Amino acid sequence: MAQVAKGLEGIIASETEISSIIDNQLTYAGYEIDDLTENALFEEVMFLLWNLRLPNKAELEELDGKLFDYMTLNPRMYSHFEDYATDKIHPMTGLRTSLSYLAHFDPKAEVFDEESNYERAIRIQAKIASLVASFSRVRQGKQVVKPKKELTYAANFLYMLRGEIPTDVEVEGFNKALILHADHEFNASTFTARVAVSTLSDMYSGVTAAAGALKGPLHGGANEQVMKMLTEIGTVDKTDDYIKEKIANKEKIMGFGHRVYKNGDPRAKYLKEMSRRITDESGQKELFEISLRIAEIMKEEKGLLPNVDFYSATVYHSMGIDHDLFTPIFAVSRMSGWTAHILEQYRTNRIMRPRAEYTGARDRKYEAIEKR
Numbered sequence: 001m002a003q004v005a006k007g008l009e010g011i012i013a014s015e016t017e018i019s020s021i022i023d024n025q026l027t028y029a030g031y032e033i034d035d036l037t038e039n040a041l042f043e044e045v046m047f048l049l050w051n052l053r054l055p056n057k058a059e060l061e062e063l064d065g066k067l068f069d070y071m072t073l074n075p076r077m078y079s080h081f082e083d084y085a086t087d088k089i090h091p092m093t094g095l096r097t098s099l100s101y102l103a104h105f106d107p108k109a110e111v112f113d114e115e116s117n118y119e120r121a122i123r124i125q126a127k128i129a130s131l132v133a134s135f136s137r138v139r140q141g142k143q144v145v146k147p148k149k150e151l152t153y154a155a156n157f158l159y160m161l162r163g164e165i166p167t168d169v170e171v172e173g174f175n176k177a178l179i180l181h182a183d184h185e186f187n188a189s190t191f192t193a194r195v196a197v198s199t200l201s202d203m204y205s206g207v208t209a210a211a212g213a214l215k216g217p218l219h220g221g222a223n224e225q226v227m228k229m230l231t232e233i234g235t236v237d238k239t240d241d242y243i244k245e246k247i248a249n250k251e252k253i254m255g256f257g258h259r260v261y262k263n264g265d266p267r268a269k270y271l272k273e274m275s276r277r278i279t280d281e282s283g284q285k286e287l288f289e290i291s292l293r294i295a296e297i298m299k300e301e302k303g304l305l306p307n308v309d310f311y312s313a314t315v316y317h318s319m320g321i322d323h324d325l326f327t328p329i330f331a332v333s334r335m336s337g338w339t340a341h342i343l344e345q346y347r348t349n350r351i352m353r354p355r356a357e358y359t360g361a362r363d364r365k366y367e368a369i370e371k372r
């Protein structure tokens with residue numbers, strides 16, 4: 001019997017130059033995540049992931065211009081939100097549909113050369129910000145907000161979402177969050193994107209498939225579930241009973257554990273610090289205290305540490321963002337990684353086609369239906 005690597009654990013499925021996790025350290029194209037988080041703009045990180053080098057001033061300006069231009073959606077895109085935004089459809093379900101629908105308005109949708117695919121990556125990265133923000137506006141019965149040329153990507157997203165120019169502190173924090181979520185080697189959604197396009201299917205197929213994979217609570221969907229848990233707990237004094245009961249029932253605590261990081265997720269410290277600050281500033285300190293207590297219990301009882309999804313939940317909540325938009329916001333950031341990996345997959349392609357160990361029935365014979 002062949003050895004089965006359940007969940008593909010430890011399997012090296014391909015090579016990549018985009019990001020690495022070595023000795024618990026995350027890098028994007030050779031730059032440490034700490035360096036980028038402290039210093040970079042998310043737009044520079046997009047360029048880095050796509051080109052494996054940082055942009056110069058002219059290149060960044062050109063990218064900014066394109067992102068701004070592409071942020072405006074086709075009017076039919078806005079009107080299609082009305083079909084489902086009012087029907088209480090989860091925004092991740094909506095986003096998955098919208099990403100696929102975007103292809104209908106790409107004038108070169110069936111052109112697959114390298115240059116068109118690169119342009120398409122910028123186009124989709126710009127549009128996902130508008131998709132998530134305007135979905136939210138439409139379902140609240142509000143006017144959609146068009147982007148402003150002078151704002152950064154992070155600022156424009158918050159502006160289009162809330163209709164008010166965000167503060168510098170908010171933009172700085174949100175820009176960092178976008179960088180921290182941008183790429184992560186062969187995580188489930190990125191791998192899904194690569195599998196989809198390894199058939200030489202188009203970029204929209206790849207990102208739509210990836211969004212479907214991100215939606216699940218074991219992956220990007222965990223941040224929304226963290227907030228649900230914190231809301232259910234409510235006060236610090238209820239934390240122990242709540243968490244210990246879940247552990248006793250062998251339920252998973254969302255926002256903890258990781259397939260690769262066994263000594264802690266290097267992204268979590270930034271989100272923890274942001275959470276500490278922003279929960280305090282927004283008068284919701286207790287949410288942070290509950291989070292700290294959960295982390296203590298999880299370490300003591302299970303030896304598990306918070307992952308990127310744990311503290312991002314309270315950061316977004318304290319910015320006044322609806323809880324069901326947390327995962328779509330993850331997708332806004334991760335789009336840069338998905339598209340970078342799709343471009344790399346096209347450059348180095350071989351169809352992804354592993355084998356399975358068959359454990360089902362054998363030697364059966366067809367029986368006529370009356371005999372079954």
Ligand SMILES: CC(=O)SCCNC(=O)CCNC(=O)[C@H](O)C(C)(C)COP(=O)(O)OP(=O)(O)OC[C@H]1O[C@@H](n2cnc3c(N)ncnc32)[C@H](O)[C@@H]1OP(=O)(O)O
Binds near residue numbers: 218258307
């Ligand atoms: C952006 C991201 O995707 S980050 C991850 C977001 N997901 C979550 O936060 C969901 C909660 N966490 C998990 O489900 C897992 O830790 C995953 C999916 C992240 C990793 O999964 P795997 O590598 O397959 O680990 P696996 O699920 O096998 O866990 C190993 C052991 O730790 C336990 N465990 C892992 N995570 C948790 C958790 N969050 N809560 C309680 N127990 C846990 C498992 O029950 C298992 O115990 P067992 O050996 O007694 O059966």
Ligand SMILES: O=C([O-])CC(=O)C(=O)O
Binds near residue numbers: 186188258307308
């Ligand atoms: O790498 C993973 O398995 C999950 C993760 O942390 C991410 O996608 O950011």
